[in-house]
Amino acid sequence: MELRAKKEADHEIPTASMGDVAFLILIFFLTSTVFTKDKGLKMLLPEKTTEKEKVVVVPENIITISINPAGEANVKTVGYNEFLAADDYEKITDIVEEKLLERDTLLVVSLRTSKDAPYNNMVLALDHIKLAKVTTADGRELRATKVSLIPTSEE
Amino acid sequence: MRRSIIRLSQRRTEIPTASTADIAFLLILFFMVTTVFRATTLHLKIKLPEAKSTERILLRRNVTYVWVDYESKIFVDDNLVSGDAVAAKITPKVWENPDLITILNVDEGVAYGVVDVILDQLKEAKAFKITFATERKS
Numbered sequence: 001m002e003l004r005a006k007k008e009a010d011h012e013i014p015t016a017s018m019g020d021v022a023f024l025i026l027i028f029f030l031t032s033t034v035f036t037k038d039k040g041l042k043m044l045l046p047e048k049t050t051e052k053e054k055v056v057v058v059p060e061n062i063i064t065i066s067i068n069p070a071g072e073a074n075v076k077t078v079g080y081n082e083f084l085a086a087d088d089y090e091k092i093t094d095i096v097e098e099k100l101l102e103r104d105t106l107l108v109v110s111l112r113t114s115k116d117a118p119y120n121n122m123v124l125a126l127d128h129i130k131l132a133k134v135t136t137a138d139g140r141e142l143r144a145t146k147v148s149l150i151p152t153s154e155e
Numbered sequence: 156m157r158r159s160i161i162r163l164s165q166r167r168t169e170i171p172t173a174s175t176a177d178i179a180f181l182l183i184l185f186f187m188v189t190t191v192f193r194a195t196t197l198h199l200k201i202k203l204p205e206a207k208s209t210e211r212i213l214l215r216r217n218v219t220y221v222w223v224d225y226e227s228k229i230f231v232d233d234n235l236v237s238g239d240a241v242a243a244k245i246t247p248k249v250w251e252n253p254d255l256i257t258i259l260n261v262d263e264g265v266a267y268g269v270v271d272v273i274l275d276q277l278k279e280a281k282a283f284k285i286t287f288a289t290e291r292k293s
Contacts, residue, residue: 019172022179029186038212038258040288048278067267115268120204122267123287127206151271 041126046148061106063099065092065125066152069116073125086121089128096132100142108146115153122149191215199224204263205292212286217254219245219282223261227269238269241276249282260288 059078066074071086075095084091100107109129113122126147134142201224212218221241222230229236231244249255257277261270277285 015173015176019175019179022176022183026179026183026186029183029190033186033190038215038218038286038288039209039291040212040258040286041206041208042210042212043285043287045274045278045283045285047283113267113271115266115271117267118263119261119265119267119270120263122270123204123206123263123289126287127208127289127292130206130208149271149274151267153268 041123041130043126043147043149057108061103062108062110063096064110064112065129066112067114067117067121067125069114071118071121073121086124089121089124092125092128093131096129096144097134100132100134100144101136104136104142105145107144108148109144110148110150112150112152115151199230201225201260201262202264203260203288203290206287206289207292209289209291212256212258214254214256217252218256218258219248220258220260221245221273223259223265223269223273225262225264227265229269229273238272239276241273242279245277245280245282249280254284255282256284256286257282258286258288 063075063077066076068074073084073086073089073092075082075084075092077095077099080095082091096107096109111122111125111129113125129144129147132144136142199222201222220231224230229238229241231241234244236244245255245257259270259273274285277283
């Protein structure tokens with residue numbers, strides 16, 4: 001009689017607290033997770049060139065932006081020459097857009113930064129070049145993709 | 156009538172919780188897989204420049220970092236290096252992974268000349284894909 005009673009007893013693993021344990025671990029991972037926050041301005045550097053490999057670009061296709069140590073930018077292209085103060089860089093976008101419509105994919109932006117100029121100004125100028133975006137008459141979206149970074153030094 | 160009301164109130168109402176654990180474990184798995192623990196805590200004073208056209212970099216496995224703090228000190232892999240030693244540090248990484256993206260975390264006040272030296276070194280190391288780390292400007 002006693003034996004039979006033992007056999008009939010319920011065997012069960014209590015699972016009621018499973019959810020609690022799982023949520024505990026969940027909260028640990030929630031608080032310790034750091035999502036990627038890498039962000040910035042992408043660039044593709046050119047190969048190192050020798051004197052012989054130099055590419056000649058016609059002046060009509062170039063916008064030259066020169067940044068001096070004080071952070072002022074001189075924007076120069078055929079028929080245009082203007083000095084921009086550091087808080088006036090927005091104009092770069094307009095000029096690049098205008099020239100993009102005119103020159104299409106041939107446009108080259110030459111960003112000449114003085115070695116003594118603050119890095120911030122160079123990034124700011126690059127940002128405004130990248131912001132330029134136009135749609136051509138035949139529906140293509142154009143951006144200034146050819147940007148060359150050139151250091152200059154004051155003598 | 157009265158009896159049926161009593162029976163109704165006596166009916167056991169319960170929310171099924173059997174699947175709670177499953178849901179929770181599913182979430183755990185998600186966070187376990189996506190978590191990347193910070194390998195290094197850098198105590199560098201770097202204020203990144205702000206830019207409107209900031210993009211996110213999604214391929215985290217292909218990334219390496221170069222840090223330049225406000226005193227123009229250059230760090231690669233948590234080591235202080237001189238400007239002309241950057242190529243030596245980066246070259247083996249490019250050999251390992253040709254798609255390497257170098258992220259330049261440079262303080263906004265640093266002179267451009269310092270950055271130019273690094274860019275030149277990266278060209279030498281054939282690490283052509285670079286990103287200037289910036290904060291998004293609203």
